Amino acid sequence: xxxxxxxxxxxxxxxxxxxxxxxxxxxxxxxxxxxxxxxxxxxxxxxxxxxxxxxxxxxxxxxxxxxxxxxxxxxxxxxxxxxxxxxxxxxxxxxxxxxxxxxxxxxxxxxxxxxxxxxxxxxxxxxxxxxxxxxxxxxxxxxxx
Amino acid sequence: xxxxxxxxxxxxxxxxxxxxxxxxxxxxxxxxxxxxxxxxxxxxxxxxxxxxxxxxxxxxxxxxxxxxxxxxxxxxxxxxxxxxxxxxxxxxxxxxxxxxxxxxxxxxxxxxxxxxxxxxxxxxxxxxxxxxxxxxxxxxxxxxxxxxxxxxxxxxxxxxxxxxxxxxxxxxxxxxxxxxxxxxxxxxxxxxxxxxxxxxxxxxxxxxxxxxxxxxxxxxxxxxxxxxxxxxxxxxxxxxxxxxxxxxxxxxxxxxxxxxxxxxxxxxxxxxxxxxxxxxxxxxxxxxxxxxxxxxxxxxxxxx
Numbered sequence: 051x052x053x054x055x056x057x058x059x060x061x062x063x064x065x066x067x068x069x070x071x072x073x074x075x076x077x078x079x080x081x082x083x084x085x086x087x088x089x090x091x092x093x094x095x096x097x098x099x100x101x102x103x104x105x106x107x108x109x110x111x112x113x114x115x116x117x118x119x120x121x122x123x124x125x126x127x128x129x130x131x132x133x134x135x136x137x138x139x140x141x142x143x144x145x146x147x148x149x150x151x152x153x154x155x156x157x158x159x160x161x162x163x164x165x166x167x168x169x170x171x172x173x174x175x176x177x178x179x180x181x182x183x184x185x186x187x188x189x190x191x192x193x194x195x
Numbered sequence: 196x197x198x199x200x201x202x203x204x205x206x207x208x209x210x211x212x213x214x215x216x217x218x219x220x221x222x223x224x225x226x227x228x229x230x231x232x233x234x235x236x237x238x239x240x241x242x243x244x245x246x247x248x249x250x251x252x253x254x255x256x257x258x259x260x261x262x263x264x265x266x267x268x269x270x271x272x273x274x275x276x277x278x279x280x281x282x283x284x285x286x287x288x289x290x291x292x293x294x295x296x297x298x299x300x301x302x303x304x305x306x307x308x309x310x311x312x313x314x315x316x317x318x319x320x321x322x323x324x325x326x327x328x329x330x331x332x333x334x335x336x337x338x339x340x341x342x343x344x345x346x347x348x349x350x351x352x353x354x355x356x357x358x359x360x361x362x363x364x365x366x367x368x369x370x371x372x373x374x375x376x377x378x379x380x381x382x383x384x385x386x387x388x389x390x391x392x393x394x395x396x397x398x399x400x401x402x403x404x405x406x407x408x409x410x411x412x413x414x415x416x417x418x419x420x421x422x423x424x425x426x427x428x429x430x431x432x433x434x435x436x437x438x439x440x441x442x443x444x445x446x447x448x449x450x451x452x453x454x455x456x457x458x459x460x461x462x463x464x465x466x467x468x469x470x471x472x473x474x475x476x477x478x479x480x481x482x483x484x485x486x487x488x489x490x491x492x493x494x495x496x497x498x499x
Contacts, residue, residue, distance in 0.1 A: 057432040064425030071419035078412045082404060101386060112374055113347035123407050126400030130349045132261035132269075132373035133382025140400040148379040155381065165396050167384040173394060180392035 086123040086139050087158055093118065094156055101167055103159035107149070115154040116146050131171045136164075138176050143168070240291035243284035244273045244312065245362045251291040254366055261373035262288035264380040266303035267333055269372040270295030271365060277314035286369070297332050304333035306341055306372045310356060310365065325356035327368075336377065344375040 094106035094115075108115050116135045120128070125137040125144075134147030143164025145157040159167060165177055173179040235255075237248035246254065258269045270287025272294055287295035287307070295305040310327045329345060331338045345351070348371040355364035373379055400406075 054433065054436055057429045057436070060425055061429035061433065064422045064429060068419055068422035068426060071415050071422055075412065075415040075419060078408050078415060081408060085403060101384060102388075111344070112379065113344045117347040123403055126403070126406065127398075128367075130367040130371040130374070131382055132257050132370055133380060134374070135348060135371075138396075138400060139403045141403075145382075145384070147381040148374060150378075150381065157384075161396055162390075163388060165394075166387050166390045168382070169387070169390045169394070170385055171382055173390065177390070177396035177398075178394045180394055 086119065086125075086137075086142050086144060089119065089122050090144070090156055090158055100157065102163060103145075103157040103167065106156040106158065108154045108156065109152070110154060112146055112148045112154045115156060119144065119146065119156075127176055129172050129175045133171070136168055136172050136176075235290060243286065243291075244275045244282055245284070245356075245365045246286070247362065248291075250362065250366060251286045254369060255286050255288070255290045255293075257370055258286070258288040258373070259290075261380070262301070265373060265376055265378070266301070267373070267376060268295040268297075268301035268305040269307070269369065270305070271308040271310060271369040273310045273312060273365070275312045275314065304331065304336075306331045306333060306336075306375065308345075308365075308369050308372060312356065323357050325353040327351060327353075327356065329372075333376070336375070341372070341375045345371055348374055 090106050094108045097105050097107045099105060110118075112135070116137075119137065123139065125139055127138040129136045134145055137144040137146070138161065141161065143159045143161045145155075145159070145164065145168055147155055147157075149155050157164075157167075165172060235252050237252055240248045240252045240255075242248045243251050262268050268288045270285060270289070270293070272283065272285040275282040275284070285292055285294045287293045287305075289295070289300065295301070295307040297305050307330050308327060309330060311325065313324045315321050315323055329338050329342045331341045345368060349364075349367040351364055351368045355361065358364070
């Protein structure tokens with residue numbers, strides 16, 4: 051291929067890649083302002099409030115719902131318990147747990163109140179814990195072991 | 196010393212058995228009280244391969260509670276191979292150092308997470324490795340089904356089992372086993388508006404949006420910049436090629452693209468040899484004249 055042909059090919063490929071990258075970038079930026087709350091609201095059925103938390107419901111199994119939510123919005127921290135999965139975000143606490151009889155309940159709460167509601171399970175993992183076994187659990191996102 | 200108590204359901208199961216305490220290389224049978232709620236201390240449980248003693252006791256307590264509600268036993272076993280003596284660590288509904296097994300205490304079967312770790316020496320060519328599998332004896336719930344559900348509940352890669360948070364990865368995966376049942380029992384929230392004892396969340400999570408989109412946005416920006424740089428370079432090369440004089444096949448400069456003749460050139464009576472090489476029309480023989488610093492060449496060879 052001649053030098054002119056090569057430069058033409060590079061010009062065309064570069065332009066196509068630039069357009070694709072620009073579209074992806076604009077698409078990403080267009081999601082700015084959305085949140086995990088919005089995702090849950092858009093994808094699951096709102097059934098009311100419980101203990102001040104917004105309660106949503108899905109007919110899917112709990113692992114499917116957890117996978118969908120965490121794929122869309124990566125949590126800052128997560129904890130799995132035999133009774134459910136707890137996800138911590140910057141301004142939201144999400145509890146995903148199975149429903150007796152099938153399906154999944156999703157509870158959206160503010161972080162502190164969610165921490166209080168699910169304290170028997172997440173106490174010490176997402177924050178301080180003055181109950182039993184104090185001292186060996188985690189301490190919030192990024193705290194590690 | 197950290198002292199943890201198993202729940203009532205776990206106590207009923209624990210009454211019928213004893214746990215083995217690992218202390219150094221010795222294993223000591225620790226008989227659990229048969230009439231009162233058994234208390235297993237972290238010291239009695241001992242540290243595991245990945246989990247600390249207190250974590251093992253707490254996990255066993257959670258699993259025992261799940262077993263009392265479901266009739267299925269849960270647990271993990273870790274086999275560690277390194278340059279020394281192979282080690283085994285197990286925690287189940289029956290307690291620390293107990294494998295999840297079928298029996299009277301597990302009327303609906305058992306699900307066990309089996310982890311294999313291989314630690315190599317620092318100077319060895321081979322690297323540390325980890326693998327895991329799940330064995331289910333629950334009727335109607337195959338090991339493959341449990342594995343696929345577990346992967347979605349608590350992603351567990353070999354990197355997770357070899358990283359800094361290997362203990363949490365093992366703990367979460369084991370705690371997720373009860374959720375793989377078809378009739379998993381949900382956790383119930385506490386009806387309190389604030390955590391007791393002034394406890395509160397710690398740490399400040401960063402932006403959720405950046406966590407979800409940051410990598411994609413950064414990659415898009417980098418790709419966009421590279422693509423724009425490529426386009427710019429290719430455009431410059433093409434522009435240079437168009438404006439540069441071209442040589443014909445016989446080594447002579449070919450005519451450049453037609454350029455409108457300037458009035459001065461059009462009215463000039465100057466000889467053709469004085470004209471710039473890119474000036475005249477292609478059909479004009481004088482425009483094929485080479486630059487003045489090159490010797491003129493004749494299209495026909497001289498005859499003898």
